Amino acid sequence: MNEHQGIFTSQAVQDYLAAPATVSSEQLSDRLWTASDGKYRTVFVEADNSVVAFDTFGTPARARAYAAEIARVIPGKPVSTVIYTHDHLDHAGFASDFAPGAEIVADEMTAKVVAMRGADGQLPATQALSGTEHRVNFDGAEFVLLNRGPVHGTGHLSAWFEDEKVFYSSDTILANARYGLMPDYHIANFVKIMRSFLDLDFERFVPGRYEVTDRARFEEGCDYIEAMQVTCQAAFLNFVPIWIHDVMAGFVQNELGDRFGHLDGFMEHSGQTAIRIVHHYLMGGWGLEDTPEPGILLAE
């Protein structure tokens, strides 16, 4: 049987989509868990009679493993609500395999992109949110959803669990340097918006990938991207050939190694990250998301 296949057009990916996966979870509070497949990470919340889950993981098999893990730790309560943190398939692509009968909540821009895309397995939103902040209550589970502007993907929502002092933001800040080429990050306002979340009272930070971390390392992540932005400009201004991976990697590793070399993945990823960021300055940014006042994107 063929799996849901997102936007893949080749049958060559069927084994990848169906590959057995293990999703494990860690309890963060009486009602809040974080789940990971070893790379990707998300959270889910126990509500009065059901479960509110964020995202779906990135393949049908991982979505099923996610559902199984939730059923294992919260037996007898179905997933009633799935919240898409953003539109990307590697996080939110397979609600059809995860919880096909659930309500799907997303920012209105995420909902628009998901509808346009029509990816196989990614269910459209049943409830679209407009605006920057929403104190929501799904079946007794209360928390805050925030879209303060374009950071990654389209219509990105972060979540603040006030009682637990936990902040969750998928595919934004990481506890390491494994940003790769920063796919669909919006560089112009990224650090400014991410730093703005420090006005929230949180102690633990749950990223969309890799390990759970804390407020200090969240701030360090902002510092890292900001330092990379400055260093990439310096590379350009020093006539560094910005289009060559190994040269850019060498430049930023030399400039930033003392301060950020301890971050996991720094040596492997900093070259790609640098090439992405330096082209932001060369080209001026990508689309309205990268303009100084991108608030227009929050409205239809």
Place this chain on the structure above:
Amino acid sequence: MTDQETNGSQNSPSEHCGIFTIPGSDPIQGAWRDITYVPVRDNIWSVSEGIYRTIFVEGDKGVVAFDTFTTPGGARAYQGAMQRVFPNKPVHTIVYSHEHLDHTGYAADLAPDADIIAHDLCNQVIVGRQSDGQLPATEVWDGERKQYNIDGVEFELIYPGPTHGDGNVAAYFPQSKLLFMVDTVIPGVGYTFFPDWHMSPYVPTMRRFESLDWDTFVPGHFWITDRKGFADNLDYYDRMAEIAQEAIGAGLDVDDFAEVTRYTYEHLKPKFGKHFRFDEYCAMNLSRYMSHYLTGGWGIEGNMTADTRPL
């Protein structure tokens, strides 16, 4: 005297700085760029500093220039090239291909009083960006096609749909059978990780140009090509799309760039190894295509269904 001396531009203070936020941009922004210029066909000329390329067209009383080059120094060198070819004809019109600063960031240095034509989707970003040296359009158009006759220069601007950047348009000169479009078809493999390319609609949107009658294609980088070069380049994208899916299916981890590079050499070098800049970019090309399929495409433009109707 050298061109540098006659233009007096090298290292002049307070260059327009685009969106740079750190001090010290004057040397590279102001650096003189050696420009070569060649007649292409009829009244159309092409200029390049080796990497970037654009066109300018002689009118009855002045010159229609497309784009502005990459830096203030590049813009002044471009201006100098046009003055050398047409010494008594000022640049009265600039046409923006799209909104990226490396192509259209410095009209303030090229011809600050010229009329500027841009597609609405392009100009929206320019107005929002407020980049130092990039002037907003004085004439905005929207839709798919618009014909112009400016000072005797006849051409048509065509917005075929999302390809690269915002509001990226081609200039079509039917009498000369020449098509000019920037940052789309470029000789060789794709540039780095296809920055701001809209992968889903890109190839079918570009193929719409094959319905027009032209035999010369002037790209925004490197050398001028023809219909075969245009078609072959789009075939490369199609093939990369297939290979990226095969790589994911084979278990290649997009986050392991060393492995992506190894896979590139093992699987792509036999077919594409002689393509211009294979060693520099092909692994990044593959990485970007893998990310495209894993994430689903980026933003509104990256998820639009291509209009495949002939132009």
